[in-house]
Amino acid sequence: MAREIWSETEEFLSGLLCSSDPDLTRTIYVSEQENLPFNHISALQGKQICLLARMVGARRILEVGSLGGYSAQWLAKALPPDGRLITIENNPVHAIVAADNIRAAGLADRVEVRVGNAADQLALLLAEKADPFDFFFIDADEHNNVTYFESCIQLSRPGSIIVFDNVVRSGEVRNLNTPNAAVRATQRVLELVGSSERVDGVVFQTVGQRGHDGMLVARVQ
């Protein structure tokens, strides 16, 4: 019952606050047709990360976990015309669908889909001495979240924002004996943020498409 109320409220708020966008609708349709998993963030969550990125004037954004390019398009909406988004995806089929969807949305000039394992791609960006990113959105294999967190810090500047999706997992995050390696990695990231002088952060609990979850929003000091 509670879940129904949350989902209906999410839909109601989306209807009020997220105007329909044919490129995003097309992305969901194409992703379904291509049998991609139904794992993209909700429209309300897309708008949340878009507005967060816009609030900090992000010009360079890094995403881990492209899937079909849905969240990448929300993030790209926050960029100025000369801004840049790199989105990393290790599944070549997902990467092709994401790149096609991004091209169809007219965003190929500012969004690059990099195909490969995220840890390797992040190491490559560090080796390339990439300019710091203003905003990070991490939404992939959560058991690697500690690696992603440490790489983000190295690729950041003071004031950068790091967002991790799915940090609550219906409350599983509070289970310190969880056997789930993904949740344990997220718990470690939360501990690092909570104890770090370099980063400050908070979790916004969310409802999304799959029930109770949350996003960690951290700021590099």
Ligand SMILES: C[S@@+](CC[C@H](N)C(=O)[O-])C[C@H]1O[C@@H](n2cnc3c(N)ncnc32)[C@H](O)[C@@H]1O
């Ligand atoms: C939850 S989906 C991303 C959803 C997307 N951010 C959205 O909301 O539209 C996670 C994606 O991360 C990709 N992924 C998983 N492990 C990865 C890894 N080690 N490196 C890069 N991508 C990975 C998966 O193939 C999948 O497409």
